[in-house]
Each structure stands twice: as C-alpha cells, then as structure tokens.
Amino acid sequence: MNGNNKGALEGAVIAVAGAAGPAGRATLLRLAEEGAVVAAADADAARLAEAVDAARYAHGGATVTGDTVDLLDLQSAREWAARIEKDFGRVDGLVHLVGGWRGSATFAETDLADWDLLEKLLIRTVQHTSLAFQEPLQRSDRGRYLLISAAGASKPTAGNAAYSASKAAAEAWTLALADAFRKAGGEEGPSSAAAILVVKALVHDALRAERPNAKFAGFTDVKDLAEAIAGVWAKPAREVNGNRLWLTEKP
Template structure:
C-alpha cells in the first residue's frame, strides 16, 4: 500500500480564526498534507473541539492551539515568537478572522457595524501581519494569505461597512506583499554586491496573497438546503485546497496576487 503524499511535511503554518467554518476545513487540509498547524481562536471550547476533530480525522496530525485576543498587538507578536521558538520556523500565516454586518439600505447602516468589522477584519490582520512579518521572511517558503470578498470591488448599498473593511484588508495585504518584495530585492542586491556581482540571483521566498470569494458554503449548508444552487459560492474544502496550494507556487509569481475562487 502506497503512503499518502504529504506535500507540506516539515512546514509550520499558523491559522488565525481557526475555529470558524473556513478555519476548520483549512486546518484539516493542512494537517492532512503534513504541516504542523498552530491554531488560534478566542473560545477555548471551540478550539479544543477543533483540535480533537482534526486529530480524529487525520491520525498522527500535529496540531496545537492557543487562545488569543488578536486585537492585542503584543499577543500576535508573542504568538509568532512562540511558534518559531517551539517549532523552528513559521512557514505560513493564514488569516481567517471574519465576521459580517450589513443592512437593507444605505441609510440604515449602523456605524457600530463598522467598528466591529474594522476590529475583526482589519485590526487583527494588521497585528498578525506585523507580528509574523520577519518570521515569514526567515522561512524558505513564507506564505501569508487572507480571504476577501468579491463585494470589496463592487460594494452594494447595504454592504458598505463590510465591503469597506474587506477593501482595507486587501490594501494592507498588498502593502505587506510590497514589503516582502522590497526586502527580497534588497537582500539580493546586498548578496550580489558582497561577491562582486557574480552570484546567481536568489529567488524571492515570502509571498502575501488574497483569495477572493463571493461567499462560503459548507456540507451542512448543502444538506440543509439540498435544492439550493449556491451559485458562485466557494466550498470550504475548495478554499482549503487553494490555501494548501500556495506552497506549490513560486513566491514571486504569487506575491501581491488576487486569486479568484468565484467568477469575476
């Protein structure tokens, strides 16, 4: 009997927002592909349930969990430091902290929804990207990914707060990608100067990417509504597959890219 392929064996990947629908599927897929998965969530019971379910589904999986408030920037920095110290490297951070608020009409928008979405979708992203930036650069294949929404580029009246937060998250991630690009270019130039311009150029190793969906659908949702088409929705398993595939692509080709998982 052949041994199943484990393309992410040796990789260490952190998943923020791991206990949500997307997080559970992603953690399972990364673990099945051989990665060590460090999971963060705010609810200890949900986090324990995730770890137990993953270990049952993936015998031999290496998954660890930590209860964290990623609205605390120091907690995000400490999390990155702890993972690197414990496991030797950080090869990825998948940001899946989510939430949605909306209204029927533009004039019905409650600006407290913006405060909530700004914290969940933007602040946690800022804190994790700053906390993990250097560790991902030290990895031979650092990957940073967020999940955005098609509505960020075409907002509707009642979805203004959510679309604006997603657009802000995209912009922040593109700035992170530019930092990865700039640091890589500077390191390559420094290495070339040190050997008198005769060395082969070193490939970029870290990348930040944006996966774009319309909405997510789970097996439970399909079972509850067997006749629904869920047109344009992305199955959580397909999202997890796209995330696992990030390590199969060259960083320079991936960095700063929108990867569409729904029709444009």
C-alpha cells in the same frame, strides 16, 4: 484526497488565525493531511479545541496545536508568533480566516456600529497578524501570508458598505505586506509572499443542510478553499506575492 500530493507540506509550520469556524476546520484538516505542523488560534476556546481534535483524529500523528489568542491585541499576536517559532523552529505560513459580517437592506440604513465591529474583526486582526508574522515569515524559505477576502471588496453593494470597505482595507494592508516582502527579496525576488484568496461567500455541509432549497450560486465550499490554500505553497513566491487568487468570478 489526492494521494500524489500527500505530504506536499511535510515539515512546514503553518499558523491559522480564526481556526474554529467551518473554513478553519477544513483548512486545519487539509494542512494536516499535507503533512504540515499546524498552529491554530481562535478567540473561542471550546470551538477551537473541537477543531484541533478533529484535525488530529483525522490524521493520526499530525501535529496540530491550539492557542486562544486575542488578535485584537498586538502584543498577544506577537507572543503567539514568537511561541510558534520557538516551539517548532520556524513559521512558514499564516492563514488569516478571522471573519464576520454585518449588513443592511439599503445604503441609507447602514448602521455605523457595524463598521466599528467589522473594523476590529476584519482590519485590526490583519494588521496585528501581519505585523507579528512578517519577520518570522521572511526567515522562512517558503513563507506565505494568506488573506481570505470577498469579491465585494472590489464591487461593493449598497447594503454592504461597512463590510466591503473593511475587506478592501484588509486587502490594501496585505498588499503593503507583499511590497515589504518584495523589497526584502531584492534582485533575487521575494522568498516569502503575501496574497489574497477571493471568494463570493463560503458554504459548508451544515449550511446546505439548514437551507436545502438554497442554490449558493458562486459560493466556494470550505473544502475547496482549503485545497486552494494548501496549493499556494506549490507556487513560487514571485508568482504569488501581491496577487489575488480568484475562487469565484471577478466582478
């Protein structure tokens, strides 16, 4: 932990969607460490409660809340955003970590049922969180919408057609939100920003323990991802908005 940066997000209210997985847990910890109020959501109530408790215990006095939200339902997403703003007076960020992966050995073996699932997990949830949070984020003086994406969106491989296409669609949707923020900012430039953090894939300690001989070349550790997420608020909205922040080599 860098003591100089402690409290850099003091008073910021940041929502994290898909908060119960390894990346979500690391992000909750880092944002709480930086002094943010963190509103976490996930579809898995038990895993979410564990993640919220871990972040609270790691940082005594940190405000970390958990909501079981169905992000496949637009109204549920809107109600979640409204609840955060009502409870804490503002919303300064939405970190979109809802993930999922399906793939095949070859292009010919692609199962379109994988597309049906990934379209919901990777595109529909982005549509709903962005529509629900756009206005609250525009009301903030430091609003940030952050999509975590994959390098495969820019360079799809044969067995990852459904996954890469889903990620590419989510990126395009996020860039459209960025354009909305740009237009709302007028001549002064945007005060809120939408951006994409790109990884090859994510790795965490439990995965390394499961596969001790794996190299995980080019993978991003979830702790490094969390660090990069927290760091986005330190940059001006104009610099961040509509951009991809590469945490792995560009393909």
